[in-house]
Amino acid sequence: MLEKRPYCTYKPNKPLDKVSSFRPISLLSCVSKVLEKIIAKRIMWFVLKNQHISNNQVAFKAGQGTIDALLHFELYLATALSYKNHTEVLSLDFEKAFDRIGVHVVLRQLNKWRVGKKVYAFVKSFLTKRTFRVKINGKYSDRTSLYNGIPQGSPISVVFFIIAFDEISKILQKYQLHHSIYADDVLIFSKNNGLLESQHKFSKILDDIAVWSEGSGASISYEKCNIIHICRKKNYPDYDFIYNNVVIKNVKQLKILGITFNKTLNFKQHCLDLRKKLNSRLNIIKYLTSKNSRIHTESLINVTRSLILGVIDYGLSIYGQCAKTTRRLVITSYHTAIRRSLRAFPTTPIKNLLAESGLPSIDERFKQSTLRLIPKLYLTKNSILHKDVKNVITKKRVMKRPSAIFNALQQAKEIDIFCKPTIKRANLVPPWKLPNTIFITKLLDYPKQSTNSIIYKETFLDIRDQLKKDGWKLIFTDGSKISHSSSFAVVTEEGNIITKGLLFSYNSVFAAELTAINVAIKHAVANKGKYVICTDSMSSIKSLQNLRNEESLVEHSRDMLIKYFSKIKVMWIPGHCGIRGNEHADSAAKEVYESPSICFGSFVKSDIIRQVNVYMRGLTMSNWQTHNHIYKLYNQNCCKPVFPASSTTDQQKIFTRLRLGHTKITHEHLLKREPSPICLECKCSLSINHILEFCPKYCNVRLNMFRNKKPTDLLKNCNLENIETIYKYIYQCKLLQQI
Structure with a gap:
């Protein structure tokens, strides 16, 4: 574990005769990787639960990524342009940050956060006294000691890096500036009335970072740092930023986390760069569809979806707001790839090609990408993005330059999705501590297809009698779904209603069942005694048992089950088998539609995505009805x-x-x-x-x-x-x- 055997990977577009053109990746044993993943998961749970890592850092956090930082940054720029403000953006580049960051910085942070002694001892042992050797042509080099840097290629290395780099965020928070960090990519931006004011603030920040660098090992590469001024003025003068006799260039466009932003935020340069990338990938499609190729059409469509559409999809909800003439720069390569994949004749209409391939148009994909932001915006793990969403909702003034967040929220109203934005907190208790004894699944031993309902009923009564002897009370839950709404109910075995309520029309039975279980758990927590929650939803129980399921309803229910494992159990029972409590819950859930009831705002991500897909399918079909071509006779439903x-x-x-x-x-x-x-x-x-x-x-x-x-x-x-x-x-x- 303490010795690395690096495998050198070539960096694209770099000279082959230089050592710096290769990136060393450590080859680790599988046993080591498994152990490091376990430790990494536990450390991440600890730091996220206690909110030790800044919300400005979005790298390597479950449910967060580059899109979170880009949405926040794009909203900031769109707001500034709408109000005719000037924005200065400073992009910092750290030179070989992974290789140079000090081990002592990681240990200092963990010690300050009071991490457990055993974990701290493991981390200290893992990071110190490391050696490495390189294998070339079957021969190993001499062992060399590694005194600084985070070992690359390890599952736990990224966790250590963002822990150490969190000190940068603490430095930036002292100033009245906004910033976003993804690993070692630091972006600082501010609204101001002049370049001199922002340069003064940037100088102070760089001074503080320089002091930090002296003690941490990381250092800024000032030659690779850039500054860009974004405003609505066309001929605004550009001034380079000089710091310690080093010129930080004032550029006309800046690539940030894969998207190129220019001075007027029209994304033309990004589309030009994207076209070059697509054209190079298009050569692969052309080769695969050459004259002697025997590759199946379905395989070619899948390659096009991955190679071409996958690249277009990244950030489409942000840069897709550009002018239609700018968007055409990307469309041509996409359509060519589809035509070659289908081996269609060059004059074939685009609508026919899209319908035959089952791929969306760029306009449809832009709308779909925007709509798919809805679950992230309404239920986010990032408090900064949550604050942005609330500000957009409460703001009455319409922005002249709408942001991606604003577009997504407006389109959510169009498809009747109404939710209250909530922030998703980290697990309060370690999810891996979920005991199997919480779930009573004895009735699963009897296959439902071949088991008589009488056997189910008698077996359940035996289990119930034993539970009651031990002092357990039974409550029953059920969910129901009709065309225009969903509902749930929580009742006692005698049929007394504990809680019942409605959900939004787009919610599924699965969401209703999860909501019912969640409400039942809250009832059990709030009242004295021990409770067994009986449900006929096997999918809900499996989602609670699956520690990788990160749905908000599931995580909240799981947290309470772990915390109150001694007084709450969940039991699966078969539906419609004559079990009295289940029959009462089923009737109560269906009767909710007939009387005024409280509407609960809970939802699951898959329900919103399904609603989006249904809406997009309807939009596609309405456009298809206006298409006047003989091909429509052969493909009336516009299906691949x-x-x-x-x-x-x-x-x-x-x-x-x-x-x-x-x-x-x-x-x-x-x-x-x-x-x-x-x-x-x-x-x-x-x-x-x-x-x-x-x-x-x-x-x-x-x-x-x-x-x-x-x-x-x-x-x-x-x-x-x-x-x-x-x-x-x-x-x-x-x-x-x-x-």
């Missing part, structure tokens, strides 16, 4: 066809081009700028319908192949028989090379 795995790529290509309605013989004239082709046999306009159904030249072949079937009807269903029949027809008509 699934080709059989046994069909060949040549068969798929012919079938797809005929479905899409554009082939070489019918539409090549558009590329050559020639008149529309005419059938030499019957002097009619040449089209797919004419070739398949009406041309007398192929009458005999048509009768032999299709009999009484209508050839174009075969294009509606992509089964193997239809694909082979169409292909044989085109082959016998000697039209393969012309399709």
Whole structure:
């Protein structure tokens, strides 16, 4: 564990003859990785629970990431531009921060936070007296001692790094400036009326960081630091920032966490950079779809989704607000990739390509990406983002330049999602301490498909009698769902209602069941005695047992179960088996719709995402209804066809081009700028319908192949028989090379 065997990875676009062009990655044993993951999880729980790490640091925290920092930064800039303020942004670059940060900084922080003695001893042993050696061409170098730096490649190294780097955030909090940190990427920004004022503040900050650097080992690379001024004025003068005789350049655009921001926040430069990246990836698609390629269409679509759409998706909710002309810079490469993946003819309409591939348009994807921010905004782990959301909701003045957060909240209203923004706190108790004895699952020993309800009922009564002898009380929960609403109820075994309530229309039965269990746990905590909560929702019990499930309802319920494990248990019972308490809970949950009830605002993330997907599907279908093309006859529901795995790529290509309605013989004239082709046999306009159904030249072949079937009807269903029949027809008509 204390010796590293680095594997050197090449840094892109760096000279191969320099050692600095390679990044050393430690190769660790699997046993070491497992142990380090366990320790890392425990340390992270401790520091997050006690809020030791600043909320400005968003790296390596569950449920947080670069998008949190970008949303906060973009909202800040959008607000400043709307109010005609000037914003100065300083980007700091730390030179080899992982390799140079001092071990003593990590130990100092852990000691200050009073971490457990055993964990502290492990960390101290892990970080000190380390050695490494490099293996090249099968030979090892001499062992070298490592006195400074965080060991890279270890699961626990990132935790140590953000612990040490948290001291930077404490320095910045002394000044009336905003900042965001992702690992060692530090961004400082401030509204002001002049550059001199901000430069004075930046100088003081750099002075303090320089003092910290002397004692920590980390150092700023001033040559790589940049400053950018963002405002609505077109000809605002640019002045370089000079600190300790080193020039910090004032740039026109600045790349921040993967998104390029420019002076006017129009994201044109980002789209230009993105186009270059997409074009290089497009070469992979072109190679995979070359003439001799035999790759299945489905595989090519998946490659396009990963290589092209995956890159476009990152930050789309932020940079997608740019002008449509700017967005077109990205669209061209995306459409080309789809066309090549389908092996479609170059003149095929874009709407046909998107429907056939099952991929969204960029406009639809932008809207979907914005809507998918809703669960993050309404239930976030970051207090800074939570504050931003509350400010946007309460602000009555409409911003001239809307932010991504504002757009998401406005669109949430359009699809009838109304929630109260809440901040998701860290687990109050360690989740790994959840005892298995809390869950009573004896009835699961009987398979529901083959077990009579009488056996279930008798077994339950035996368990109930034993529990009552031991002083346990039983309460029952159930959830219900109808088209326009969801509801839940918590009752006693005799049918007395403890709590019942409504949920929003987009909530699922799963959310209703979880809410019922959560309310039942609160009731058990607030009252004397020991309680067994009986539920027929196996999915709810599994979610409580799954420590990786981070739904707010699940985590809150799990915390209380661990804390009050001696007085609360959860028991699974089968539904609709004549168990009296379950029948009462089921009836009470269904009766909620018939009387005025309190509406609970709880939700699960999957429900909102499903609501977003339903809304987007409806939007796609409404746009599809206005599409006027013959392809609509073959794909009325705008669904992606699934080709059989046994069909060949040549068969798929012919079938797809005929479905899409554009082939070489019918539409090549558009590329050559020639008149529309005419059938030499019957002097009619040449089209797919004419070739398949009406041309007398192929009458005999048509009768032999299709009999009484209508050839174009075969294009509606992509089964193997239809694909082979169409292909044989085109082959016998000697039209393969012309399709």
